[in-house]
Amino acid sequence: MKLTVLYFAAxxxxxxxxxxxxxxxGRTVGQFLDALRQRHPALGPLIPHLRVAVNQAVAGGxxxxxxxxxxxxxxxVAGGAGxxxxxxxxxxxxxxxxxxxxxxxxxxxxxxxxxxxxxRGRPVVRLEYxxxxxxxxxxxxxxxxxxxRRWPGxxxxxxxxxxxxxxxxxxxxxxxxxxxxxxxxxACELAIEQLKKDAPxxxxxxxxxxEVWVGLGP
Numbered sequence: 001m002k003l004t005v006l007y008f009a010a011x012x013x014x015x016x017x018x019x020x021x022x023x024x025x026g027r028t029v030g031q032f033l034d035a036l037r038q039r040h041p042a043l044g045p046l047i048p049h050l051r052v053a054v055n056q057a058v059a060g061g062x063x064x065x066x067x068x069x070x071x072x073x074x075x076x077v078a079g080g081a082g083x084x085x086x087x088x089x090x091x092x093x094x095x096x097x098x099x100x101x102x103x104x105x106x107x108x109x110x111x112x113x114x115x116x117x118x119x120r121g122r123p124v125v126r127l128e129y130x131x132x133x134x135x136x137x138x139x140x141x142x143x144x145x146x147x148x149r150r151w152p153g154x155x156x157x158x159x160x161x162x163x164x165x166x167x168x169x170x171x172x173x174x175x176x177x178x179x180x181x182x183x184x185x186x187a188c189e190l191a192i193e194q195l196k197k198d199a200p201x202x203x204x205x206x207x208x209x210x211e212v213w214v215g216l217g218p
Contacts, residue, residue: 001067003032007129010213011050011073011203014042022071029054030061032071047077050216053200056135072132074200075214080087083157084140086133086201090169091161092203098158100177108182111174111192115166125206129162129171134198136160146194147176147187154178154187160201171203 003022007015022039026032029052037044051058051074054065058074060174065071083099093112101108115127144156160172172195176187195201 001065001069002068003065003068006070006072006132008132009075009204011032011043011046011075012130014046015040024065028061029059029063029065030064032112033061035072038074043073046075050053050074053135053213055130056132056138059068072135072200073133075202083155084137084144086131086136087159088161088163091159091173093170093173093175096157096159096173096175096192100175101156102155102177105153105155105179105184107181108175108177108181109181109188110176111172111188111191112170112174113163114170115167118123119207121204122207124167125208126167127165127171128206129160129165130204131160131162135161136201138186138201139193143191143194145196147190148192151178151183151187153170154183156187156191158191158195160195160199162201168184 001024003024004019005022006019007017012018026035033047037047053072053074054069085209093110097108097110118124128217140158147154147156155177165171174188174191176184178184179189205212205214
């Protein structure tokens with residue numbers, strides 16, 4: 001079968017490609033990973049840390065891959081348009097506030113995540129963010145739906161930046177609005193925690209003496 005295989009972050013660096021066309025003779029995700037080890041030996045140490053997305057949905061080893069599928073290799077994540085968006089442009093907190101504000105939602109809680117000047121005592125030169133944007137925006141939108149179900153009347157907006165960011169620049173902005181402050185605070189906290197866990201957005205920390213993809217260690 002014919003596949004389009006996408007590589008991101010550390011996986012892209014080790015393969016030396018962002019995408020490639022495959023003629024795959026297997027059927028399942030597990031068989032795909034076995035073939036991946038043979039095709040790209042440099043990925044071997046990363047494979048236990050990777051998730052596989054088939055047509056933008058994370059898939060386990062037993063899942064069958066359809067002919068013509070887009071298969072993405074998802075390294076551990078670092079912790080569009082409308083309220084859920086990945087962008088290379090500088091971020092605006094006012095934008096996410098405007099996306100959630102309404103007369104019936106009296107409480108608005110925001111979060112802005114900026115690049116620190118140091119990590120674990122090492123001065124940061126810059127951060128490099130990369131994302132599987134279509135899937136990331138779907139994950140963020142799903143998070144918004146989950147928040148609305150958990151706290152009825154609550155609205156969420158998230159915009160995350162990609163590209164090269166210097167210390168002090170903003171990487172993510174979140175706004176949560178609800179009829180009452182408790183729900184707004186809880187929704188904003190859940191949003192940043194789940195984003196760092198589930199969204200396919202990767203962060204490389206660049207120091208004067210080296211660099212590391214967050215989640216993969218030195």
